[in-house]
Amino acid sequence: MVYLTRQEHFNAAHRLYNPAWDEVKNEAVFGKCANQNWHGHNYDLLVTVKAKLNDNTGFVFDVKSLSSIIREYIIEKLDHQNLNEDVDFLKGKMCSTENLAIAIWNQLLPHLPKEVQLHGIKLYETPRIFVEYFGE
Amino acid sequence: MKVAVFRQEHFNAAHRLFNPDWDENKNSAVFGKCAYPNYHGHNYDLIVKITGHPDPKTGYVIDMKLLSDLIKREVLSRFDHKNLNLDTAEFKHLNPTAENIAIVIYDILRPHIQSHLDLQIRLYETPRNFVEYPAS
Numbered sequence: 001m002v003y004l005t006r007q008e009h010f011n012a013a014h015r016l017y018n019p020a021w022d023e024v025k026n027e028a029v030f031g032k033c034a035n036q037n038w039h040g041h042n043y044d045l046l047v048t049v050k051a052k053l054n055d056n057t058g059f060v061f062d063v064k065s066l067s068s069i070i071r072e073y074i075i076e077k078l079d080h081q082n083l084n085e086d087v088d089f090l091k092g093k094m095c096s097t098e099n100l101a102i103a104i105w106n107q108l109l110p111h112l113p114k115e116v117q118l119h120g121i122k123l124y125e126t127p128r129i130f131v132e133y134f135g136e
Numbered sequence: 137m138k139v140a141v142f143r144q145e146h147f148n149a150a151h152r153l154f155n156p157d158w159d160e161n162k163n164s165a166v167f168g169k170c171a172y173p174n175y176h177g178h179n180y181d182l183i184v185k186i187t188g189h190p191d192p193k194t195g196y197v198i199d200m201k202l203l204s205d206l207i208k209r210e211v212l213s214r215f216d217h218k219n220l221n222l223d224t225a226e227f228k229h230l231n232p233t234a235e236n237i238a239i240v241i242y243d244i245l246r247p248h249i250q251s252h253l254d255l256q257i258r259l260y261e262t263p264r265n266f267v268e269y270p271a272s
Contacts, residue, residue: 011262013150013175013219037219038150040177042262082150082174126148126179 003119004060005048008070010079013040014095017084038082043100044124045074047108049116061116073111074104097125101133109135140187141197145207147216150177151232154221175219181260182211182241188253198253210244234261238269 015038016030026034033039047070051060077087083095089107093099101123109118124130153170154163163171170176184207188197218224220232226240238259249255260266 009262011176011178013177032217035217035219035223037222038175038177039148039217039219040150040175041148042179080169080172080176082172082176085174086172126146 001050002053002060003048003050004063004066004116005046005122006063006066006070008045008047008067008075010043010045010075011040012043012078012081012083013038014083015039016094016096018094038084041125043078044130045070045104046120046122046124047104048119048122049112050119051116054115061113065113066116069111070108073107077107097123097129097131098133101131105133105135137189138187139190139197140185141200141203142186143184143200143203143207145182145184145204145212147180147182147212148177149180149215149218149220150175151220151227152176153231153233155231175221178261180215180237181266182207183258183260184241184245185256185258186249186253187256188250198249206245206248210248211241214244234259234265234267235269238267242269 015035016033017026018029021029023034047066049061049066053060077089081087083090083100089103090100093103101121104123105118105121108121112118118135121133122130152172152175153167155166158166184203186198186203190197214224214226220227220237227236230236230240238257241259242255242257245257246255256268256270256272258266258268
């Protein structure tokens, strides 16, 4: 089994806010991340797939195809968007990096070909803050 | 003998590129997805460059702790986790391009830095897009 990772990036606005709480409670829990007019990030997304090496190509998977799939189903929907307002697969979810990583996993899974398994999502919100999700 | 010293700071913000004198079509044609109405965002990296002769008494061009405090007080507190278009006086009527943000930051900091020291701003909007002001 060999692991193959493709890195992509997108920029987006978001806000951390629980609609079940009032402004004071949101401010207390989320601090400046709750700013009602949004703030934003440059996100870096690493998608790792695994498979037995294909002896004919020496590849785990055609990385150009992997990039195209990520761009079509993830980046096109997230890049330069407002994550709270504009993204169908995040509707009703808290827009934390944790939830975004899980949502990206769920969004990507049905679109990957059978010959590879999705192994992990690594999502950087800033160069010093990232989360990982392995589907568990 | 002149020496340049640099202090790096960072902030996250939402913005949108938009000229209010143009209609949506023209804004979309010029600014592309940067004009999306619900904003997007970036992790901005700011590098402040100060050039001058080291003070013979301290060996410093400028006290870096004082410079860091100055940037945090005058720049980060205004822009971090804000919507540049909606939350800041500086960009109420000025398009918040990286170019304009760099000029605004220069103008904010210049009066606080001794006149015999040169100031230059480098602002990264993404790891691959950055601007400098004044141009050297």
